[in-house]
Amino acid sequence: MQAGGAGQPADADATVLVMGDSLSAAYGMAAREGWVALTAARIAERKPDWDLVNASISGETTAGGAARIVDALVRHRPEVVVIALGANDGLRGLPTAQSAANLARMIGAAHGAEAEVLLVGMQMPPNLGAAYTEAFAQNYRTLAERFDVALLPFLLAPIALDRGAYQADNLHPVAAAQPKLRDHVWTELEPLLD
Template identity: 70%
Template sequence: MFFKKTTARGSGTAHRGYARLAHRLQCAIGWVAAASLMLAVAFPAFAQSAKAAPAAQPARAVLVMGDSLSAGYGLAASQGWVALTADRIAKTKPGWRVVNASISGETTAGGASRIEGELKRNKPAVVVIELGANDGLRGLPLAQSRANLDRMIVASKNSGAKVLLIGMRMPPNLGREYTQAFSDNYTALAKQHGVALLPFLLEPIATDRTAFQDDNLHPVASAQPKLRDHVWTQLAPLLR
C-alpha cells in the first residue's frame, strides 16, 4: 500500500480549511449560547404571563325545577318567564346561566325523583323549585307533596346550592281547609329549611282573566314579563 506524500502547499490549504471550520463552529456555538440565554430570560416572563391569565371559570347555574307554568306551556320557547329571566341574567349577571328543567304536567313526586340527577348534571349554585300545582289540582295528599318538596330542598342544600321555593294557591272550589293547608306547606318548608320563598307565582296576574290562555290556567305571553319581575324580587339576592 502506498501513501501520497503531503506537500507544504497541501498542508497550508488544509490548515486554512480547518481554521474556517473552527470559525464556523465557534459562530454556531455562540449562536446556540445566545439563543439559550434569550430563552432563559424570556421563559420566566412567559410563565408569569401565563400564570397571570387563569382559565375562565364556568358560569354558575340557576336550575329551575317546575311544571307547565315554568316550562312555558302554549308559548314560544323565548316567551316564558324562565326564558325572560335567562335573558336578564345574561345581560346583568355575568358568570351566570339558567337551566330550565321544567316539565309540563310535573308533580312534586316527579321533581323529587329527578332532582338528584339534575343536581349532578348541572351542579347549580341556585335551585328554583316551582312545583305543587298539579298535586293540588289532582287532590293529592298534602303530606305527600310536602315530603316530596322537602326531599328536593334537602338535596339541593346538601349539594351546596341556595334554594328559592315558589308557592302556588288552589282555587276555592277545593275547599278552604285544603287550599289553606296547601299554601301553608310552602311557608312551613321555607321556614324549616331557611330558604327564600315567593308565596304565590301568579300573584301579579291572578285576578286578570285576560292574562290567561283559554284554559284559564296558563298565562299568556304578555303576562310573562310580570311573572319574571315578580320572581326576580326573590331570585336576584341569591345571585351573589
C-alpha cells in the same frame, strides 16, 4: 345563557337550575316567551357570570321533581335551585302532606349539593275546600321556614285576578303576562345571585 335543558357551558361560573311544571315550561307559547327564558335573558344582561338551565316539564308533580332532582343536580351542578312545583298536585287533590314531603326531599337534595333554594309557591282555587286551600298554601311557608330558604309565596300573584292574562284553559298565563312573572320571581331570585 342556557334556557334549555342542556348542560352547563364550560365558561359559566355559576348556574341557576329551575325545576318546575308547565307554568315554568312556557306551555302554550314559544319557550323564549316564558318567564324562565325571560329570566335567563335578564341574568345574561345583569349577572353575566351566571347561567340558567330550565329543567321544567309540563305536567310535573312534586313526586316527579323529587325523583329527578338528584340527576339534575349532578348534571348541572347549580349554585341556586328554583323549585316551582305543586300546582299539579293541587289540581289532582293530592294530600298536602305528600306534596310537602316531596318538596322537602327536593330542598334537602339541593342543600346536600350545597345549592341555595328559592321555593316558588302556588295557590289553589277554593273548589277543593277552604281547609285544603289553606293547607296547600301553608306548605310553602312551613317548608321555607323549616329549611331557611327564600320563598316567593305565589308565582301568579301579579296576574291572579286578571282573566285576560290567561290562556283559554284559565290555568296557563299568556305570553304577554310572562314579563310580570319574571319580574315577580326576580325580586327573590336576584339576592341569591351574589
